Amino acid sequence: MPDIASPVPATTTPNPLAPARLGPVSMRNRIIKSATFEGVTRNALVTDELVDFHVAVGTGGVGMTTVAYLAVAPEGRTERDQIYWRPEALPGLRRLTEAVHATGAKVSAQIGHAGPVANSRSNGLPSIAPSARPNPLAMGFDRAATEDDIVRVIKAHGDAARMAKDVGFDAIEIHLGHNYLASSFLSPNINRRRDSWGGSLSNRAQFARRIVAEVGDATAGEVAVIAKMNMADGVPGGLWLDESLRFAQMLEADGHLDAIELTGGSSLLDPMYLFRGDVPIRAMAETQSGIVKLGMKMFGRFVFKQYPYQPLYFRDHARQFRAALTMPLVLLGGVTDHDGMTTAMRDGFEYVAMARALLREPDLINRIQKDLATTSLCIHCNLCAASIFTGTRCPLVVDARA
Numbered sequence: 001m002p003d004i005a006s007p008v009p010a011t012t013t014p015n016p017l018a019p020a021r022l023g024p025v026s027m028r029n030r031i032i033k034s035a036t037f038e039g040v041t042r043n044a045l046v047t048d049e050l051v052d053f054h055v056a057v058g059t060g061g062v063g064m065t066t067v068a069y070l071a072v073a074p075e076g077r078t079e080r081d082q083i084y085w086r087p088e089a090l091p092g093l094r095r096l097t098e099a100v101h102a103t104g105a106k107v108s109a110q111i112g113h114a115g116p117v118a119n120s121r122s123n124g125l126p127s128i129a130p131s132a133r134p135n136p137l138a139m140g141f142d143r144a145a146t147e148d149d150i151v152r153v154i155k156a157h158g159d160a161a162r163m164a165k166d167v168g169f170d171a172i173e174i175h176l177g178h179n180y181l182a183s184s185f186l187s188p189n190i191n192r193r194r195d196s197w198g199g200s201l202s203n204r205a206q207f208a209r210r211i212v213a214e215v216g217d218a219t220a221g222e223v224a225v226i227a228k229m230n231m232a233d234g235v236p237g238g239l240w241l242d243e244s245l246r247f248a249q250m251l252e253a254d255g256h257l258d259a260i261e262l263t264g265g266s267s268l269l270d271p272m273y274l275f276r277g278d279v280p281i282r283a284m285a286e287t288q289s290g291i292v293k294l295g296m297k298m299f300g301r302f303v304f305k306q307y308p309y310q311p312l313y314f315r316d317h318a319r320q321f322r323a324a325l326t327m328p329l330v331l332l333g334g335v336t337d338h339d340g341m342t343t344a345m346r347d348g349f350e351y352v353a354m355a356r357a358l359l360r361e362p363d364l365i366n367r368i369q370k371d372l373a374t375t376s377l378c379i380h381c382n383l384c385a386a387s388i389f390t391g392t393r394c395p396l397v398v399d400a401r402a
Ligand SMILES: Cc1cc2nc3c(=O)[nH]c(=O)nc-3n(C[C@H](O)[C@H](O)[C@H](O)COP(=O)(O)O)c2cc1C
Pocket: 034, 035, 036, 037, 068, 069, 110, 175, 228, 263, 274, 275, 332, 333, 334, 335, 353, 354, 355, 356, 357, 384, 385, 386, 388, 392
């Protein structure tokens, strides 16, 4: 087991900008555009804007782009225009994968079920959670998932993975983080079940492990399979490193994954833990309506805890995973320049994932390739997070062009 204090020797440190493999996939570099819900789909179908979004990132030089959050079931969406896996969505998704491939990049599909982060009001369908709970976003309640729901959702992940493979995705990223359904099953404070899906860590982990196994079986090594998992939920009583490390070791031992992408935070209870930096409460409130909007404006500063931004902000936690695991890992969180990429490689991470810096400048990787000293223009103001329901973008870019 590698020691945290001894990074990979310089001679074996890979070049982040050189070609690499991720499971069965050859990529032109080790940079993955991490999922940022694009907010440009209508009627839960691919649009030209969605294709253009990923073509811009592909043209900009990443090794692989990730199409954000494609729900495995209609009630697992965070809003009703979000794509869920079904035959009608497939021609558009095929058009998207072909367009990205023409740029030289690979393309990954993030699949999952939002569980308590789903918006039942918008979906027009009741949302499910490990245990019944109020859902402030939907101004309603989530019902406790039944045994049938659990089996159905596990199977739906396999079906989604099969469809993703068939329409040309190179990788499947299973969303096991941010207190979406699988992550909320892992969370001791959201999962209050007394059956075999709750209680001990091995019980709480069972749902996620069964999903990963289902996806592994469905894809049979033909595409890469990645899991995005929480190292910490960031909330009192939530999943913490002691258990998330053991959970990651279970995933490694199960042997269905080509890589794990390490994240943290709760879209439900502590969203800023994901991002760090400024909290644009007013802009986020404007995306809501009625009483939710008012509530956010009045109480947002209590809900949205602020965390100072720093480059590679998940590095300290992630290095503990590097020490405990031998499988490939993706470092995420505050990677914005060549220095950060190289630090990640020296620490022994095989890939880096980047989100906000590529929203600010989709061509950042090409610019770094040309000049390694290039710095990102992203100022982690997080106004992009407030733009997700009207077409995810960096509003500073729009302002500059206005
Ligand atoms: C606008 C926006 C939308 C996001 N949507 C998703 C998403 O759909 N799925 C997901 O797993 N993470 C999502 N994230 C989180 C990012 O993938 C990433 O984990 C986070 O921004 C930290 O990376 P960064 O420091 O490179 O921005 C989103 C982030 C932003 C800024």
